[in-house]
Amino acid sequence: xxxxxxxxxxxWQGAALSYVALFxxxxxxxxxxxxxxxxxxxxxxxxxxxxFATGRDxxxxxxxxxxxQITASAGIFGVTMAIGGERWAGTLMYLFGAPANxxxxxxxxxxxxxxxxxxxxxxxxxxxxVLGWVxxxxxxxxxxGITILIATFSTAAxxxxxxxxxxxxxxIMFINNLVYFLLLLFxxxxxxxxxxxxxxxxxxxxxxxxxxxxxxxxxxDGASLAEVAPLLVGEFFIGVGYLVxxxxxxxxxxxxxxxxxxxxxx
Amino acid sequence: MFCSxxxxxxxxxxxxxxxxxxxxxxxxxxxxxxxxxxxxxANFLMNNAIQVTNLRRVYKSYVGVFxxxxxxxxxxxxxxxxxxxxxxxxxxxxxxxxxxxxVKMLTTLLLPTSGTATILGHDxxxxxxxxxxxxxxxxxxxxxxxxxxxGMDNLKYFSxxxxxxxxxxxxxxxxxxxxxxxxxRANEKVEGYSRGMKQRLHIARTLLNDPEVMFLDExxxxxxxxxxxxxxxxxxxxxxxxxxxxxxxxxxxxxxxLCKRIAVINKGEIVALDTPANLKRVVxxxxxxxxxxxxxTPDALERLKGLPFVDAVTVQEREQNSLVIVxxxxxxxxxxxxxxxxxxxTVQKVTVREPTLExxxxxxxxxxxETKKEGAGSK
Numbered sequence: 001x002x003x004x005x006x007x008x009x010x011x012w013q014g015a016a017l018s019y020v021a022l023f024x025x026x027x028x029x030x031x032x033x034x035x036x037x038x039x040x041x042x043x044x045x046x047x048x049x050x051x052f053a054t055g056r057d058x059x060x061x062x063x064x065x066x067x068x069q070i071t072a073s074a075g076i077f078g079v080t081m082a083i084g085g086e087r088w089a090g091t092l093m094y095l096f097g098a099p100a101n102x103x104x105x106x107x108x109x110x111x112x113x114x115x116x117x118x119x120x121x122x123x124x125x126x127x128x129x130v131l132g133w134v135x136x137x138x139x140x141x142x143x144x145g146i147t148i149l150i151a152t153f154s155t156a157a158x159x160x161x162x163x164x165x166x167x168x169x170x171x172i173m174f175i176n177n178l179v180y181f182l183l184l185l186f187x188x189x190x191x192x193x194x195x196x197x198x199x200x201x202x203x204x205x206x207x208x209x210x211x212x213x214x215x216x217x218x219x220x221d222g223a224s225l226a227e228v229a230p231l232l233v234g235e236f237f238i239g240v241g242y243l244v245x246x247x248x249x250x251x252x253x254x255x256x257x258x259x260x261x262x263x264x265x266x
Numbered sequence: 267m268f269c270s271x272x273x274x275x276x277x278x279x280x281x282x283x284x285x286x287x288x289x290x291x292x293x294x295x296x297x298x299x300x301x302x303x304x305x306x307x308a309n310f311l312m313n314n315a316i317q318v319t320n321l322r323r324v325y326k327s328y329v330g331v332f333x334x335x336x337x338x339x340x341x342x343x344x345x346x347x348x349x350x351x352x353x354x355x356x357x358x359x360x361x362x363x364x365x366x367x368x369v370k371m372l373t374t375l376l377l378p379t380s381g382t383a384t385i386l387g388h389d390x391x392x393x394x395x396x397x398x399x400x401x402x403x404x405x406x407x408x409x410x411x412x413x414x415x416x417g418m419d420n421l422k423y424f425s426x427x428x429x430x431x432x433x434x435x436x437x438x439x440x441x442x443x444x445x446x447x448x449x450x451r452a453n454e455k456v457e458g459y460s461r462g463m464k465q466r467l468h469i470a471r472t473l474l475n476d477p478e479v480m481f482l483d484e485x486x487x488x489x490x491x492x493x494x495x496x497x498x499x500x501x502x503x504x505x506x507x508x509x510x511x512x513x514x515x516x517x518x519x520x521x522x523x524l525c526k527r528i529a530v531i532n533k534g535e536i537v538a539l540d541t542p543a544n545l546k547r548v549v550x551x552x553x554x555x556x557x558x559x560x561x562x563t564p565d566a567l568e569r570l571k572g573l574p575f576v577d578a579v580t581v582q583e584r585e586q587n588s589l590v591i592v593x594x595x596x597x598x599x600x601x602x603x604x605x606x607x608x609x610x611x612t613v614q615k616v617t618v619r620e621p622t623l624e625x626x627x628x629x630x631x632x633x634x635x636e637t638k639k640e641g642a643g644s645k
Contacts, residue, residue, distance in 0.1 A: 014426035021412035090409025
């Protein structure tokens with residue numbers, strides 16, 4: 001038991017300090033803006049555009065979709081910086097030379113960003129409530145909370161995979177932006193998945209968020225946790241898939257760097 | 267290669283003979299067996315913390331876009347040496363000599379192309395997980411710390427990477443901060459630290475896991491004299507605590523002051539391995555003439571090198587002038603002929619002095635280069 005508590009303390013210490021260390025644009029004002037203003041901006045833009053295109057009745061569709069999609073901001077940009085930032089800090093050699101469990105390091109980097117992502121989604125939904133574009137009268141808050149958590153986890157797992165690319169490329173911000181906007185298109189945040197061509201639908205269902213957004217819409221409309229369980233299980237395993245892929249890539253990069261002598265080139 | 271005769275002196279008396287057999291023959295039998303446990307036993311018998319045998323590393327890269335051509339650089343060419351437990355061993359060499367590549371291989375960060383290396387009996391390729399908690403390392407320069415964190419938080423974070431119990435951290439981190447003289451500024455962000463402070467924090471980081479073997483790769487590089495002196499003080503304290511330390515540097519006085527033995531490495535090969543005192547004997551037949559010259563030209567350098575009694579010439583560029591260091595067996599007698607080669611230049615000061623380790627180093631490194639040139643020329 002003592003060992004478990006010690007390990008949990010060490011995990012939390014590593015997660016918290018790496019968050020502060022590597023989320024390098026984190027200043028109080030920037031942080032608050034990313035938590036409050038950024039969700040408002042995205043929601044205003046897409047919901048107003050949706051209302052203009054399809055009418056006032058579809059406001060909640062756009063609001064929920066975009067509030068959920070905002071988690072990609074923390075999940076992709078934040079997590080990518082938490083992994084790829086090692087390259088800029090010049091700490092990769094010390095990280096790879098340490099005996100720490102690689103999966104612990106890897107997963108630890110996403111922990112606080114998942115929390116950030118949840119806060120951003122809640123902020124987005126709160127803005128929707130304030131603006132009168134959504135009602136939670138029939139919503140099971142626990143089911144919605146679990147849905148947000150799972151969707152945020154799966155998005156952060158995609159961020160971990162992209163973060164590994166950040167270890168070997170200088171253009172990770174380009175890739176991040178591209179993925180963020182692809183999620184806007186493919187996740188169903190702004191277009192019903194069924195409205196997409198068939199081949200695009202395959203892409204949609206292979207990405208995180210798609211099932212999470214669909215589940216969130218059902219729950220806000222009054223569905224129970226059991227009713228959306230298949231969507232949430234799918235979302236969770238999509239996240240696990242990206243997490244495993246990211247971890248494998250992380251290990252491959254580590255081993256290849258040792259073999260080819262490119263650690264300092266990262 | 268130069269070797270101290272201390273290691274090949276025949277044993278005297280029965281006990282010493284038995285000890286000799288245990289130290290020299292038993293290890294070699296165990297070594298030949300090849301298995302890890304026996305290799306560890308061999309190193310234990312020899313009391314070696316570091317054992318490097320024919321270590322070699324080749325970097326491969328491709329040049330060109332369409333017609334990609336494989337380029338191979340042999341950074342380390344089959345070097346062998348051993349470091350006894352508690353010894354401070356130096357590796358001296360110019361930039362690109364293979365010092366950092368060697369350290370990277372020994373710290374499990376780079377795979378050797380061939381050869382073996384064991385640290386505390388653990389193979390650096392196969393026993394990585396057992397080895398890493400027992401060693402510590404730093405690479406010179408400012409990078410490798412989290413600048414947005416305080417010195418204290420940096421140490422806490424690296425402690426978590428080394429799985430150090432928080433209760434142990436609470437005692438060890440303040441102690442280490444005091445050891446490296448950063449106690450007063452422990453809670454300030456590293457981005458505000460001077461280069462010397464960052465380097466001292468690196469040393470504290472290296473000591474977090476109380477390593478038995480430490481690798482310090484050019485720890486004082488780029489530091490001002492005061493900061494470099496502070497680093498040497500810390501290294502000296504660690505040496506006195508009987509830590510096994512492998513120190514790479516290209517500052518001769520640093521190696522001379524700190525190291526028990528020194529390997530001089532050049533172009534991936536060890537050209538000499540001995541105590542500082544014995545290495546200096548390489549130049550005991552020479553004197554050194556230092557000339558402070560204004561307007562020193564490459565032509566004058568070539569003329570000096572061409573003199574038959576000149577062994578080696580190095581030039582250090584300074585703000586106001588050039589310091590020309592000439593090694594010659596003729597010492598003061600050579601001064602007038604040296605000055606004659608500097609026509610047109612203004613000689614501000616001439617000093618004749620005894621050779622130092624730096625002069626030995628220059629002779630060893632330049633001597634190797636000259637030998638290679640002659641070898642290539644005769645082909």
